[in-house]
Amino acid sequence: MSDIQGLSPEELNLAAAICINIAFLARKFYSSNTLDVVNAFSEFYDGHPNATEQDILAFSGARLTDLKILESIVGGSDGIKESVDWVTTISSSLPRTAGTGSHLIPVFWVFFILTTAVLALRLWSRQSIAGGIRTYDWIMVVGYLLTVAHGSTALYHATGINTISQFWGYTWDQIALQQSIYMSLDVLYPCAALAIKSSLLLFYYSLSPARYLKISVWVTFVFALATALAASGYSLFKCSPVAYWTEWYTSVCSTNQTIPYVVTGAAMILADIIIWVMPLPMVMSLQLYRRERVAAVFTFSLGIL
Structure with missing residues (x-):
């Protein structure tokens, strides 16, 4: 020593x-x-x-x-x-360093207000201009609610529980609560991402009768669904028992948890890229002026965010 x-x-x-x-x-x-x-x-x-x-x-x-x-x-x-x-x-x-979770508060509120405003405008425009709110709009609302739940949970964890950076400043009850929240965040994120992807894919499906587009939508949806189930399932069952913090000594967990998270994360990013690229051939085939085509490509490209 x-x-x-x-x-x-x-x-x-x-x-x-x-x-x-x-x-x-x-x-x-x-x-x-x-x-x-x-x-x-x-x-x-x-x-x-x-x-x-x-x-x-x-x-x-x-x-x-x-x-x-x-x-x-x-x-x-x-x-x-x-x-x-x-x-x-x-x-x-022993150091006692305060947590930095307070830095997330303005970030959370900025994006919460921005996304809420964008979603509200989308629903208003659908109802008043486009003839009514469609199924894919309601799926996007589900994605929005799941995203808010994920962000709120993460903010609560960062500011309400993770108040210092060292384990010796917490009780075991607090450590167990931290672990349970980590797990809930790992499960919530793929679900929120899947809802958003599903909304975009269903919107694409309704755009055109083109066979290639409909097949692409179904294949991409199955791929996104499988990825979300794999990511959530692994996070939930990577240890036995699931609440491994109740059996700290006798629980059995995956020995290398980095690889599954990297693989599922890469698969989710790949699905994002596919969804971004999918409507571009259809847009490029439309009889539009160059400025209109660029604007259309830009609009669809916003989905990558």
């Missing part, structure tokens, strides 16, 4: 891991900050230098199976005590 004044990133990660594991173990302290739980363990060991497993269980409310697992990780009961004592020693030097 380095001196207290110069903790390395590895030591900070180790301190966070100790706080998380001790906090999960001590079920009686789920509403206390993880660092406070570590300090409570340290005081317990000071008063009970020869504490048995039963003493630890009675003090912390831990389950015997969880205690056995943690002991096997850190090298027995002495390993737990040494870990607790080390974190207690360096606790005054």
Whole structure:
């Protein structure tokens, strides 16, 4: 270990891991900050230098199976005590950095107002000029509501829960809530994106009787649907049990979660590009002046956003 004044990133990660594991173990302290739980363990060991497993269980409310697992990780009961004592020693030097979620507040409100205004104008123009609101317009409303739900949840997580940047400043209940919100965001995003894609695709389907366009719409929709189901399903079932934070030691999660997210993310971007390109051949074939054609291509290209 380095001196207290110069903790390395590895030591900070180790301190966070100790706080998380001790906090999960001590079920009686789920509403206390993880660092406070570590300090409570340290005081317990000071008063009970020869504490048995039963003493630890009675003090912390831990389950015997969880205690056995943690002991096997850190090298027995002495390993737990040494870990607790080390974190207690360096606790005054552990950084406590405020979260940066407040930066998202103006971004959220700007885009919320902008998208709400655009959607309202679209519905108004459909109703008053285009002869009524169509099915694809209502699907876009669903996409809008899902997007607002996703953005609101993310903002709540960033400003209401993720208030600091280190695990030792949270309770286990807060950590578990963070994880559940992460999961809900991962599931909501593909659903919102699918609703928006479906609205655009149905709009394209109604534009022209061209066989190539209708086939392209169906193929793209199936591809987008499969991608959304894969992304949401993986986020939901990447760990067993689903609420893995309730079984921190015995839950089983995918070992490499980066690859599935990269693959599904790339597939979603590919679907975006296809939807952007799909109507362009039809637009280019229309008998329009050059300025009108450019304007039409620009209008359809807005879908890439």
